[in-house]
Amino acid sequence: MSLSSSPSGDHLTELVSKAKRGDVDAFQNLYKFFSRKILNYLFRMTGSREESEDLAQDTFIQAYKKLSSLREPLKFQSWLFRIAQNNVYQKHRGRQPLIESIDEHDLTEWSELQQLTTPQMEPEAQALSVELEAVIARAISRLTEKYRTVFVLSAIQRISYQEISGIVNRSLASVKSDIHRARIVVRDKVKEYMSDRH
Amino acid sequence: MTDTECRAGTNALTALMDNELSREEAFALENHLRDCPSCRQEYESLLYAYQLTCRMPEIEVDPSLWPQIRSKLSSESMIGRWKRFIHGLLFDRPWVPATAALGIVAVVLFLLVGPPPDNPASKEFSAFVQQREILFKRDQGVLFRSGGFNRYEPRRNPFMRQVQYTGQNPFRSRR
Numbered sequence: 001m002s003l004s005s006s007p008s009g010d011h012l013t014e015l016v017s018k019a020k021r022g023d024v025d026a027f028q029n030l031y032k033f034f035s036r037k038i039l040n041y042l043f044r045m046t047g048s049r050e051e052s053e054d055l056a057q058d059t060f061i062q063a064y065k066k067l068s069s070l071r072e073p074l075k076f077q078s079w080l081f082r083i084a085q086n087n088v089y090q091k092h093r094g095r096q097p098l099i100e101s102i103d104e105h106d107l108t109e110w111s112e113l114q115q116l117t118t119p120q121m122e123p124e125a126q127a128l129s130v131e132l133e134a135v136i137a138r139a140i141s142r143l144t145e146k147y148r149t150v151f152v153l154s155a156i157q158r159i160s161y162q163e164i165s166g167i168v169n170r171s172l173a174s175v176k177s178d179i180h181r182a183r184i185v186v187r188d189k190v191k192e193y194m195s196d197r198h
Numbered sequence: 199m200t201d202t203e204c205r206a207g208t209n210a211l212t213a214l215m216d217n218e219l220s221r222e223e224a225f226a227l228e229n230h231l232r233d234c235p236s237c238r239q240e241y242e243s244l245l246y247a248y249q250l251t252c253r254m255p256e257i258e259v260d261p262s263l264w265p266q267i268r269s270k271l272s273s274e275s276m277i278g279r280w281k282r283f284i285h286g287l288l289f290d291r292p293w294v295p296a297t298a299a300l301g302i303v304a305v306v307l308f309l310l311v312g313p314p315p316d317n318p319a320s321k322e323f324s325a326f327v328q329q330r331e332i333l334f335k336r337d338q339g340v341l342f343r344s345g346g347f348n349r350y351e352p353r354r355n356p357f358m359r360q361v362q363y364t365g366q367n368p369f370r371s372r373r
């Protein structure tokens with residue numbers, strides 16, 4: 001599987017300025033670079049594939065319409081996440097995220113991913129992965145929206161604290177402590193599950 | 199390590215695994231983790247959960263998603279083109295409308311106020327035009343200015359036959 005890599009700064013600036021002038025092909029390239037990130041962010045925020053696809057669609061349409069208001073092309077990603085976040089906030093407000101089981105296609109991918117990452121994990125931990133994934137997904141879905149947002153952005157999207165602070169429009173210090181608190185909550189759920197098992 | 203230096207329970211542990219500490223901070227905290235079992239245990243459990251989270255599967259982008267977005271962009275692009283043009287003028291190239299507005303204001307002011315009244319050259323010119331108008335009305339002639347002299351030249355009827363001056367006294371009886 002290929003994680004969508006980010007375009008270089010110059011390439012991004014060029015694509016954004018072309019798309020600003022109404023070049024749909026340039027905008028399609030931006031979509032190719034960022035759709036996977038946005039979709040997966042929305043998926044972890046809502047817990048539903050269908051809902052995340054609807055929100056991703058809205059996010060990209062709004063991004064195209066509002067593109068002329070983006071002053072700094074290099075901040076396109078943060079800006080896009082902010083639109084996605086507003087959509088979650090407006091359309092998903094107050095709703096507990098669903099926990100949808102992932103389909104076989106995704107599971108195959110996950111096992112491929114497992115082979116690629118972190119070989120230092122305990123073998124029995126790897127054997128628990130499908131169940132554990134559900135445990136973690138549930139733990140994420142039960143975080144408050146404020147914590148869930150920074151948790152998904154930092155631990156799943158691996159976005160820097162500085163950028164997250166821009167996306168959620170909160171101070172770096174508050175983002176830093178919210179991330180830590182959210183990690184503790186998820187860690188405790190994992191711990192609970194693991195200690196039940198042994 | 200003293201208790202005041204103990205970082206257990208602070209967000210520095212998460213910041214360390216997220217690569218968000220400066221080199222000096224990371225170095226100091228790593229040293230501390232070597233000496234402090236409680237911090238080390240806390241760090242390891244957070245790291246373990248973090249590593250599991252990193253391995254969460256991702257969903258694939260459905261290929262039908264772009265065509266759906268694309269179809270909504272083209273209907274938008276006709277309406278949005280003018281909006282974008284105006285917005286672009288106002289925010290990306292504000293000097294264009296600003297220059298145009300200044301130009302219009304300058305023309306309007308010029309038309310309303312006219313040239314500055316205390317300009318001697320323009321005063322002189324309007325006096326000249328006025329005088330010319332009066333002379334034309336009186337049918338006296340046209341004011342010519344040449345070499346600092348003003349002279350009035352009577353208007354001639356171009357259709358009048360020119361009478362040659364013979365140099366003779368026309369009243370002298372001819373015998």
Ligand SMILES: [Zn+2]
Pocket residue numbers: 203204205206230234235236237238
């Ligand atoms: Zn300590």
